[in-house]
Amino acid sequence: MLESRAQDLPFPDGSFDACVSHMALMLMGDVEQVIAEVVRVLSPGSTLACVIGGGAVGGEAYDLFLGLLRAAIQTALAAQRVPALGDRRTRTREGLDSLLGPTGFTPVDWETVALDLSGPPEQVWAAMSGIYDVDPLHPRTVASLREAFFERVEGLAKPSGVIPCGMKVHVATARLE
Numbered sequence: 001m002l003e004s005r006a007q008d009l010p011f012p013d014g015s016f017d018a019c020v021s022h023m024a025l026m027l028m029g030d031v032e033q034v035i036a037e038v039v040r041v042l043s044p045g046s047t048l049a050c051v052i053g054g055g056a057v058g059g060e061a062y063d064l065f066l067g068l069l070r071a072a073i074q075t076a077l078a079a080q081r082v083p084a085l086g087d088r089r090t091r092t093r094e095g096l097d098s099l100l101g102p103t104g105f106t107p108v109d110w111e112t113v114a115l116d117l118s119g120p121p122e123q124v125w126a127a128m129s130g131i132y133d134v135d136p137l138h139p140r141t142v143a144s145l146r147e148a149f150f151e152r153v154e155g156l157a158k159p160s161g162v163i164p165c166g167m168k169v170h171v172a173t174a175r176l177e
Contacts (some may be wrong), residue, residue, distance in 0.1 A: 007033040014043040021050040027085040031099060039103045039176060045153040046176045049104065052091055053139075054168030057114050061153055061165035068152070072137065072145045086156040096172055117165040121153050124163045131167075 004010045007030050020038050028034050038048060056062035089095030093110040100108065117127045134142050144174060153163050 007037060009037045009041050011041045013040050015041050018047045018049065021048070022095075023053060025050050025086075026052050026090040028090075028102055031087040031090055033163060035082075035099055035103055039105075042056070042176050044176060047175050048176065049101070050090075050172045052172060054170045057166030057168060060118075060146070061124050061163045062117070062128065062167055063148060064152055064156065065084045065124075065149060068148050069134070069143055072106070072141055075141075088173055089091070093172065096174070100174050104177050106177060107126070107174070109173045110144060113169050113170045113171060115167050115169060117170055118162050120161060121157075121163050123152055124153065124165045125149060134167055 002010055006024075006028055019042060025031065025034065027115065042048070087095075087099075089099055093108050096108045117124060119127075128149075129142075129146075134145065137145070156163055158164065
């Protein structure tokens with residue numbers, strides 16, 4: 001198994017026909033260097049596919065969780081906070097085009113996909129607290145966040161007990177010319 005930073009990939013030039021970035025490119029620093037490395041290791045005609053977070057579908061447990069998490073983070077000690085990550089340009093089609101186009105990629109194809117994370121409250125909590133890693137927070141902060149989530153999420157429950165929760169992701173693909 002190889003481990004390396006995306007800014008310095010340990011592969012020869014033109015080694016691959018495709019590169020997939022699943023919820024990662026949007027979090028990386030020095031994105032221009034990452035893209036330069038991807039271009040270097042891809043062969044001409046190769047495809048880059050990126051899955052990028054797109055936020056809540058709207059009006060349900062995803063929004064509730066994010067609101068509670070933001071409030072918890074604001075009161076957390078600085079050492080427990082996760083710093084803002086990534087380059088905002090990687091989160092939009094236009095931004096990706098501005099980064100990828102000059103390096104030889106075709107214009108980005110963009111598809112938005114809704115993911116259904118609905119389920120019983122415990123399942124929704126597990127999904128949301130996993131997507132937004134709460135581990136850096138103090139255990140008391142996580143326990144308080146969890147308690148507030150469970151208290152408020154009950155009001156969203158369908159008669160079946162299912163809590164509606166959905167998020168969007170964007171699937172961006174481009175071909176290296």
